[in-house]
Amino acid sequence: MSGIRREEAGSILGMTEQSQVYTATRETLVPNKSTHTGAHALSLEWVFGKNSAPPAFSLQDHDQLVVLYAGANVGVIYNHTTRSQHTLQGHCCPISCMCVSEDRRWIASADQGPKSTLMIWDSYSGIPLFDCHPEGGVIAMAFSGDTKHLVTLGGEDVQCVFIWDWTNATDKPLWFTQLNPSHGFQDYIIFNPNDSTQLLSNSKSQLLLYSRANGSLQYFALKVKKCFSDTQTANMAAGSLSQSVFHWKVPQILTATVDGYLVVWDVTEDLGAHESLSEHRSTLIPLQKDPITVLIVIDRCIVTGDTQGHVNFYDEEFLLLTRYTEFNLDAIVSISFSKECAEGYLEDDILEAKPFIFRNFVVSTASSTVVHVNSQKGVPQILLHKESEPIHAVACHPKQPAVAMGDQSGVLKVWDYDNKVIIGSRVFETEEQIQCVTYDSQGLYLAVGFGSGAVHILNPSTLQSDPEECFHYTKDAIHHITFSSDSKYLATADAGKAVTVLRWQTNEGSLPCWAYMGRYHSHYKPIKDLLFGVHLDSTQPRLLSLGMDRRLVEYDLENSDLNKLLILSSERIEQSAVPVGMTWYPPLTAEQFLLVASDQYKMKLFNSTTKMCRKTLLGPTYGSPIKKAVVLPMSEEPETNSYYLAYVTEDKVGLQIMPLDGNPFKSNAVICHPTGVSTFACSYNGRFVFTAGRSDCTVLSWRISLNALEAAAALGGKDMMPFYTLLEGGRGGAFYREMEDFFYYCQIRHLVTDSMEKLQLSTKIPLSEVPFLMRALAYFPTEQEIEDMHNEVKFSTYAETGKYVTDINLEEFIKLYVNHRPALGISSNELVQAFHILGDRDNTGKHVLNKHALLELLQTRGERMTEEEVADCFTTLLCLNVEEEEEEGQGGEQSEHDHYKSDSGNSGYSLVCAIPDEISMKTFTGHILGFPSSAEQ
Incomplete structure (x- = not known):
């Protein structure tokens, strides 16, 4: 596929065939009305939020306003005019950097991670054209002025610079060089717009100039002028550089510093003939007071962005032309100017009269805010609101197309996910770290749990709460919060391994209110899930909690009272596996089951009354076990089953056809958040799944196509x-x-x-x-x-x-x-872990088990073995001859520890010679268990 993409890209300039890339226009990518083909079980429908590090770019700014940015591991082309998105999907890790060509046609995106990928896209059609896999990931990149070449700066310990001819079918760069680590970690690189044979990059303390004029890529370190003051020189050496650009008119390089200065470097020398530039050819100019974070040259102007959110424009003499200071923004990360000129600025000689701003521009900030600025009116328009903190809480309204999101800075937002607009928001001044949110079944309440242990019950419409509906019964962070189906109970589980229950109290003579029933320390390890249900043949709510201690605890709500929370039962439901989540199994059988997922890729059905394990099923094996699962509402799609399961793993979101039977083809999953999923929620109509990332600060909306899921399952075959x-x-x-x-x-x-x-x-x-x-x-x-x-x-x-x-x-x-059977088999790491826990170090430092300690463990711990069972097992494993052992046993006395007898007492066989006193892992796997040598590695 990669070769086909490259051939298509390579013939773009002289193409005669009518390919999708050749015939695409600006209107091709994002039509006025979004269409969903349903070709995939889960299709990315919308990205809420933005990665803070990669910049935002202006793609269109004439009849439609279109911007490009990164969200999690996808690129997002957002048409603000039509409120539509097109996502560029193909990365398995979070996107670390992006760049666009001068004509805004071509987009390059790259990520950092174990399987780093660099991809180039056609912004008109959204088709990926080129991909490669640099070692260590890409930290920065840029197109040349003619768009023929792409430079990438690696993020390795010993950084590399590659220049690619991406229009030809090759996986190897045209030029490359390795950088000396003494120059610092380079995090920014660009081409000279007037000479594509020159490039520059900089770290926080060192500027490098590159040249490929002599057929190879060489670089030279620019040194600080000696006439600078000692303080200025020390500041630059300590890491005060931000960004650098080439001057548009004279052979100079401009470098901004965090002190508000501008360093001007003269580069008139022949780079090919000199190892380094002279030290005296640099000048330090005080430009502004605020630290400079962005430096750009555009239309004979020098543009800066700073930590105060200000945008400043200077002429070639470094004199201030105009400033934008009323945006009320935080530190600026990027500034991208539109390709189109604004109206009224193309008349005769107007550029000479007014050489400053004649293009609109887009600004992105450290808090992921994206703002469009009309240069004529000076009016900012917010395109993306602040999304700079990890989001741990997501919940969907049970009757309306609304999804609530809470982040770690205490900001709660409610989005209308049909119209893609915010319909409510609140900043909690006294609380931070929203850990979980939930609606009740009728949509009458919205409960919020905080990292401080506080719980607020809000009005879903106004997002406000009465002081009487704010509770603070613990200082431990609230990790789970849920309402009963009749909305009469609210339960929370906190980091203190305890469950707290509130009840809606309606006493005569007083106003109804939420009353505290108690807090029960019911687990000795963290609680993984909390779930309300309904008793069989009754409408009485029941509450269960599931912990990493492998215990399933049910609470006696019927007999509990105010300040008196009782436990009904506590059952250990696993031996070695750790349960990670639970949900009610849909009514597909005559019995009521509780579905529990574990860290061993298994899902088990437990009878809701007896807690007996009634079925064990192989779960999805997509790199990590299921973390959380929810049964979707009844499907309205034709030709589909009634019930489906949505789930998330460590970094993926998936769907599963029910009833569960272990068929792997009934499950489908896609990568959603490579850095980890914090939580997810399903819409009330079962059409969307919303996933929240941890460090990527985004929420992704996934459209569900059950017909596509059923079609994919059918390809796996029928019956057995x-x-x-x-x-x-x-x-x-x-x-x-x-x-x-x-x-x-x-x-x-x-x-x-x-x-x-x-x-x-x-x-x-x-x-x-x-x-x-x-x-x-x-x-x-x-x-x-x-x-x-x-x-x-x-x-x-x-x-x-x-x-x-x-x-x-x-x-x-x-x-x-x-x-x-074990989903992934038994690994040698598990045996190593067992020896580390149970054994002691010998004189060589290796972990070994003492023979008598091993025999004692087998007979006293876990599923205890009898003396006869131990003897039978070792006799079989070691291929001992019973009759020979009996004859040898008659020739001498043996200790009680070394002689195991059967219950009848008529035969005894010694294991003293067969089992060494100290058992290493190699001895255990090779000599006792008889594993082949490959398993001992």
Whole structure:
């Protein structure tokens, strides 16, 4: 695909064929009315917010106002006139820098991360044309004046500069050079607009000038003039430089400093013949008082942006022409001028009369605010509002197209996501760090939880609250907040591992109010989820909390009273896995289930009454486990099922077709926030999913297409075909044939041992054979896991038929196997971790287990083994001959610790010689378990 894109880009200047790029115009990309084809299960529909570091660019400013900026890992072309967006998707990491060509046709975007990517886009069609993968990511880049070349500055420890001929089909740069780290970390680079063979870059303390005039890319460090004062020289060496530009008229370089000065460097010397420039060819000019953050040369003017949000214009003599100081902005990050000239400035000789501003421009700030300025009227227009803090709280209104977002600075905003406008906002003066928000089921209340432990219950329309509806029962941050379905209870879970419950009190003779029922320290590890439900055959609310301590706690709301919160039950639901979230399973069966996701890529269904695990299912395996899941509202789309599950992992958002069965093709996920998802919410009509990032300070709106999800699932095949693909080699592989052989052997073994009559072969095996068959296939379940498997099969049809299932066929066994076995196998890291926790260091520094300590652990911790079971296991693993051991045992006495006897006492076999006194990981995996050498690495 990359080659096709490059060929298309390379023939743009002389193209004859009618390609999409060649025929595209400015109106092609974002039409007046957005159209959604529904080709993907999840399509990015809108980006709320902006990355603070990359600049914003003006793409159009004539009949339509169009700007470009980065949001999370996507580029956003925002048409403010039509209130529409087009997103440039293709990066797997947050976009670190962007640049545009002089004619605003071509866009380059780059990211930083493990799989860094540089991409070039056609801004008219939105088609990606070129991609490459520089090591270490890109920290800065720029197009040449003729747009033929692109320079990238790497973010490696030893930085590299690459110059690419992006219009030709090549993955290698034309020129490159490595920078000496002593010049500081370079974070800015540009071409000379008058001479594309020259470039410059600067760090906070050093300016570098590049030349490729002699066929190779060379750079030279510009040194500070000796006549500067010692203080000025020391400030520059300490890191006071911000940005640099080439002068448009004379061979000079202008460098701005954070002290408000301008350094003018003379570059008249022949760079190809000199290793460095003379020290005396530089001048220091005091330009302004405020620190300069942006420096641009445009139309014979020098433009600066500073930390106070001011924009200043100077002529070539460095005299002030005009200032924009009334914007009320924070520190400016970028200034981008429009390509078009403003009306009234193209008449004869008017440029000589008024050489300053004749283009509109776009300003972006450190707080991600983007402002458009009309140069004639001097009036700023806010295009993007301040979004500079991580967003940890998102909630959707249950009946209206409104989504509430709360950030870490205490700012709450409510957006109309149909019309893309803010319909309400509030800044909490006394509280900061909004951690969670939620609406009640009727949309009557909006509850907000803060990092200080405070809880405010707001009016959703005005976002205001009465003092009586502001509660502060703990100093621990509120992490979860939820209403009961009847809106009579509000529960919170905080960082103190406690749950607090409020009840809507309607006493006679007094006004209704929220009353405190109590705070219960119900977990000893952080609480991962908090959920209200309804009791079976009743409308009485029930409340459950789930913690990292693997406990599912239910609260006795019926018998609780004011200042008296009671616990109904507390169950440990996992052995080794850590639960990460829960939700109610939809009414697809006769039983009511609670769906719990764990960090081992599993989803389990628990009976809501008995808390028995009734089904274990393989969850989505997209790099990280599910963090949170929500069942979407009933679908209105034709030809789709009734229920679907939306979920987020560490960096992805996905959809899952229900009922759950472990079929991997029923799930679909896309990258949403590479730096991590903090939370997500679903719209009331099930058409949108909103995800919030952590450090990227953005919220992404995803349009759901259930028909596309169903179509993708159908490609995985019907019936058992998706499950065969989960077996190594598929149905025609050696592993499947081995599974068949073992299954039939279990049939014969059961019939031979249990009956002396003529064998009647069946297609099923009894449940008692399942553990042996699992172990034969190298999956060694614990006793609890075996019990879960038995219960899963035994009660599978009990609610419908009232009968137990006592046997299982091969297809049912395959589903049981792929759903229960470890999703990613057992890694050597897990064994290393176990030895670090349980073992001690020997004289070489390696962690080892003492033989007697190991035997004691096996018999006293976890699922305790009997003495006979320990002896049988080691005898089998070490291939010991029982009869030989008995004969050797008669020849001498052995200690009680080294001699294990069976219950009958008639036979004993010594393990003292077979098990070393100190067991290393290599000994354990290779000598005892018999793993191949590759597993020992």
